Amino acid sequence: MTEPSSYPVMDVYRQREATDLSHYQQQYDESINNSDAFWRQKAQRIEWTKPFTEVENSSFDRDNLHIRWFEDGELNITSNCIDRHLDKHGDNTAFIFEPNNPDDSNRVISYKELYRHVCQMANALKSRGVKKGDVVTLYMPMIPEAIFAMLACARIGAPHSVVFGGFSPEALADRIDNGQSKVVITADEGRRGSKTIPLKDNVDVAIQHCHSTRVDTVIVVANTGAEITWVDGRDVDYTEITDEQAVDCEPVSVNAEDPLFILYTSGSTGKPKGVVHTTGGYSVYNSLAFEEIFDYHRGETYWCTADIGWITGHSYVVYGPLLNGATSVIYEGMPNWPTANRAATIVDKYNVDILYTAPTAIRAMMADGDKSIENCSLSSLRLLGTVGEPINPEAWRWLHSEVGKNNCPIVDTWWQTETGGIMLTPLPGATALKPGSATLPFFGIQPEVLDADGTVLNGPCSGGLCIAKSWPAQARTIFGDHQRFIDTYFSSYDGYYFTSDGCNRDEDGYYWITGRVDDVLNVAGHRMGTAEIESALVAHHAVTEAAVVGKPHAIKGEAIYVYVSLNSDTEASPALEKELKNWVRQEIGAIASPDTIQFANGLPKTRSGKIMRRILRKIASDECDQLGDTSTLADPTVVDQLIEQRQMIK
Numbered sequence: 001m002t003e004p005s006s007y008p009v010m011d012v013y014r015q016r017e018a019t020d021l022s023h024y025q026q027q028y029d030e031s032i033n034n035s036d037a038f039w040r041q042k043a044q045r046i047e048w049t050k051p052f053t054e055v056e057n058s059s060f061d062r063d064n065l066h067i068r069w070f071e072d073g074e075l076n077i078t079s080n081c082i083d084r085h086l087d088k089h090g091d092n093t094a095f096i097f098e099p100n101n102p103d104d105s106n107r108v109i110s111y112k113e114l115y116r117h118v119c120q121m122a123n124a125l126k127s128r129g130v131k132k133g134d135v136v137t138l139y140m141p142m143i144p145e146a147i148f149a150m151l152a153c154a155r156i157g158a159p160h161s162v163v164f165g166g167f168s169p170e171a172l173a174d175r176i177d178n179g180q181s182k183v184v185i186t187a188d189e190g191r192r193g194s195k196t197i198p199l200k201d202n203v204d205v206a207i208q209h210c211h212s213t214r215v216d217t218v219i220v221v222a223n224t225g226a227e228i229t230w231v232d233g234r235d236v237d238y239t240e241i242t243d244e245q246a247v248d249c250e251p252v253s254v255n256a257e258d259p260l261f262i263l264y265t266s267g268s269t270g271k272p273k274g275v276v277h278t279t280g281g282y283s284v285y286n287s288l289a290f291e292e293i294f295d296y297h298r299g300e301t302y303w304c305t306a307d308i309g310w311i312t313g314h315s316y317v318v319y320g321p322l323l324n325g326a327t328s329v330i331y332e333g334m335p336n337w338p339t340a341n342r343a344a345t346i347v348d349k350y351n352v353d354i355l356y357t358a359p360t361a362i363r364a365m366m367a368d369g370d371k372s373i374e375n376c377s378l379s380s381l382r383l384l385g386t387v388g389e390p391i392n393p394e395a396w397r398w399l400h401s402e403v404g405k406n407n408c409p410i411v412d413t414w415w416q417t418e419t420g421g422i423m424l425t426p427l428p429g430a431t432a433l434k435p436g437s438a439t440l441p442f443f444g445i446q447p448e449v450l451d452a453d454g455t456v457l458n459g460p461c462s463g464g465l466c467i468a469k470s471w472p473a474q475a476r477t478i479f480g481d482h483q484r485f486i487d488t489y490f491s492s493y494d495g496y497y498f499t500s501d502g503c504n505r506d507e508d509g510y511y512w513i514t515g516r517v518d519d520v521l522n523v524a525g526h527r528m529g530t531a532e533i534e535s536a537l538v539a540h541h542a543v544t545e546a547a548v549v550g551k552p553h554a555i556k557g558e559a560i561y562v563y564v565s566l567n568s569d570t571e572a573s574p575a576l577e578k579e580l581k582n583w584v585r586q587e588i589g590a591i592a593s594p595d596t597i598q599f600a601n602g603l604p605k606t607r608s609g610k611i612m613r614r615i616l617r618k619i620a621s622d623e624c625d626q627l628g629d630t631s632t633l634a635d636p637t638v639v640d641q642l643i644e645q646r647q648m649i650k
């Protein structure tokens with residue numbers, strides 16, 4: 001059977017009354033041609049404590065860069081996420097928590113209960129001196145208290161900075177210091193399958209490593225009940241401190257442009273940057289995007305498998321769903337533990353209607369074959385979504401037929417930490433699908449493809465993906481370093497936001513993301529800067545030089561491949577290889593631990609000393625016949641040595 005090249009709308013979306021593409025097109029045109037009127041109307045989805053008068057005030061001109069939306073409006077995002085649902089829908093379920101261990105009992109949290117938890121937590125933060133504008137760091141497992149804590153911060157206008165629980169104490173310390181965060185919220189331990197993560201111990205170490213910040217409060221959730229060390233006066237038990245608080249907490253009205261959160265992400269140079277998102281535009285955009293893209297109807301059950309440590313967790317586990325009064329499943333553990341079909345079992349257990357997950361998870365399920373879906377009907381599903389990396393058509397088709405039973409559209413959503421919300425996506429029921437394409441822009445998004453010279457390309461083409469004008473959920477700055485924000489995103493192409501992704505646009509105007517064109521890897525959907533891993537490696541006494549490249553990997557998308565040269569008195573050995581892997585784990589976290597280390601006598605450099613990663617990528621991928629031009633190398637014999645060494649470690 002030959003595969004269709006595109007999946008027409010009605011073939012994949014029978015269950016609901018479909019809108020059609022002309023409906024999308026008409027709204028999209030309005031959102032671009034009449035942008036202020038469009039967003040003024042969409043902003044009515046939000047309850048403002050002070051209405052805005054002006055919609056947008058922005059410019060991508062690098063000498064006058066500014067991005068402001070609804071700038072004289074005031075609101076509180078948690079009133080919009082919680083309070084306004086209480087009257088009619090207070091008993092609706094906000095979250096169903098599925099614990100790591102299937103034998104432990106789950107928890108169901110209604111909007112009324114969410115209100116109480118968030119208010120008590122917010123009052124607890126106030127009792128420890130947290131005020132509007134103070135950054136609060138969260139280092140949490142995927143448990144309901146993590147969400148209560150985020151919302152508690154937002155309730156009182158304190159920006160949260162969530163650090164993924166897989167990052168090391170060193171990485172956590174950097175982030176605490178960068179945000180000058182005096183309060184950290186954590187748990188005794190997190191659970192991931194059969195492993196536990198010593199979160200509180202890591203916080204203790206991180207605090208010792210902070211250079212410029214004195215953390216005065218650590219709020220600790222007893223998650224596993226493990227024995228932990230306790231610093232009197234600083235450490236506070238979550239239950240104790242929240243139980244004694246009043247059950248109401250007046251939401252603090254903030255300006256639309258006040259920061260809602262900081263979230264760190266990797267770039268091609270330097271330390272991770274704290275991307276800052278503000279309140280008003282982010283709320284409007286994600287409230288709309290969640291409803292339209294997931295076609296969410298109240299009462300349906302939605303499950304986004306992302307961790308709150310990433311932007312997907314912020315926008316589509318917490319804020320987008322709550323702004324729409326949705327019911328979400330949250331899950332602490334791994335999709336394939338203790339059995340390969342755990343994720344599918346959870347879908348059946350809660351009759352999940354909408355499942356939003358990552359290509360890497362789908363490929364992992366695919367690799368387990370029928371086992372990943374055995375004894376599961378999956379019949380509740382009506383819509384599937386993917387995010388984080390390009391989905392290969394093979395995985396797309398497997399998802400479509402084996403999980404979706406040829407009955408669910410797939411929304412392949414392209415976006416970034418910096419974009420705050422989904423940018424390219426099909427609208428289910430309106431957009432014909434093509435496996436591997438994130439299809440068309442969402443409302444208000446004006447993508448352009450530019451070539452290396454900065455020329456805007458028309459029609460079918462390939463080049464760098466840029467965005468021509470601001471959208472409400474866009475990041476506003478990098479915390480503490482606005483110049484870096486301008487340099488990173490607005491200096492490659494004059495007047496455009498540059499995404500650092502390459503893409504193709506086809507004859508139907510569909511976008512096909514080809515991946516990062518900078519030195520950023522995408523490992524199992526996680527963004528990793530090669531420079532970050534390299535600087536961790538050269539901090540080890542045995543290493544003089546390191547170069548990190550991505551190597552295609554069947555499940556993770558990319559694997560981390562490292563070339564290391566050692567100083568003259570150190571011998572390469574399997575023991576050292578292990579030590580270096582652990583070293584990176586310690587410096588950054590397990591997600592950055594190299595898959596392969598190749599010890600190298602020298603690295604291929606240009607005469608000006610720049611490492612030619614293109615060559616290193618080819619060698620790592622065993623494509624030595626495609627090395628291209630090596631004539632500009634300072635010492636071309638280095639390449640032959642590297643190829644020889646590569647043969648030995650294969």
Ligand code: WT7
Binds near residue numbers: 312387412416525527
């Ligand atoms: C990078 C952003 C947005 C939430 C998760 C990742 C890649 C993301 C897709 C997609 C192809 C994708 C891009 C992007 N990416 N979604 N649907 N198709 N590539 O956020 O960690 O900021 O990473 O992820 O390369 O630049 P992030």
